[in-house]
Amino acid sequence: MTSNDKYTTETITQVRPWTGSLFSFRTTRDRGYRFVPGQFARLGVKNAQTGDIVWRAYSIASAAHDEHLEFFSVVVPNGAFTSRLAQLKEGDPLFVERKSYGFLTTDRFEAGRDLWMLATGTGLAPFLSILHDFETWEKYDNLILVQSVRTQAELAYEELIQGFDQSEYYAEFAHKLRYARIVTREPVPGTLRERVTRLLGNGVLEENIGIKLDHDRSRIMLCGNPEMVEDSRRILIDRGFRLSRRGEPGHLAVENYW
Secondary structure, three states: OOEOOOEEEEEEEEEEEOOOOEEEEEEEOOOOOOOOOOOEEEEEEEOOOOOOEEEEEEEOOOOOOOOEEEEEEEOOOOOOOHHHHOOOOOOOEEEEEOOOEOOOOHHHOOOOOEEEEEEEHHHHHHHHHHHOOHHHHHHOOEEEEEEEEOOHHHOOOHHHHHOHHHOOOOOOOHHHEEEEEEEOOOOOOOOEOOOHHHHHHOOHHHHHHOOOOOOOOEEEEEEOOHHHHHHHHHHHHHOOOOEOEOOEOOOEEEEOOO
């Protein structure tokens, strides 16, 4: 492994395709790399034509204690970064900035008993990391994960999420997890069909989960499609929920680096 002051060069150790355009991948992790669950890394790949490094932000899906780093990606057609990234295979190098970034972290909140995590597409990644943090399970009475995708095939990590109750580490806490799946473009048994924002606006999401959004109890995180994040944020603010700011804890934390 080579490195410089700004980044380290890691090695891709695993690539998992979920659909034709969705994949996850793991890399080695520098011993000195630190992050808080929910944060994102800046990853770099070399431009084949110019030799320049192209950088993009990627939420970290792996646990803070894992010896590897894991990321969840969608291939953007003709994208300078994802087109190259999608071609990488086990053994190939990937650059990782030494610093981690972002404020989609549970330390943005004070008090609260119910943690809501609303994700579309690859916005699921930071919530996987947060769910692998023991402190999250200890701190909250209920963990509500909402995963919204277009097709059933895009329900990545579904098996992992539903497997917490079988884990020797998490089984005693697993009763706290409520997992709501939304598939918008095809009927799938056991899933909701409408967009997150509509389900938030009409109360169906709360009804389906069996837990009400409440100012005292609820702490809400949004990650994914910018339109979903912005529209959901507006709906929630209209209901009296406040954005968390540095030094001013509220009810809402958002991540949007598109």
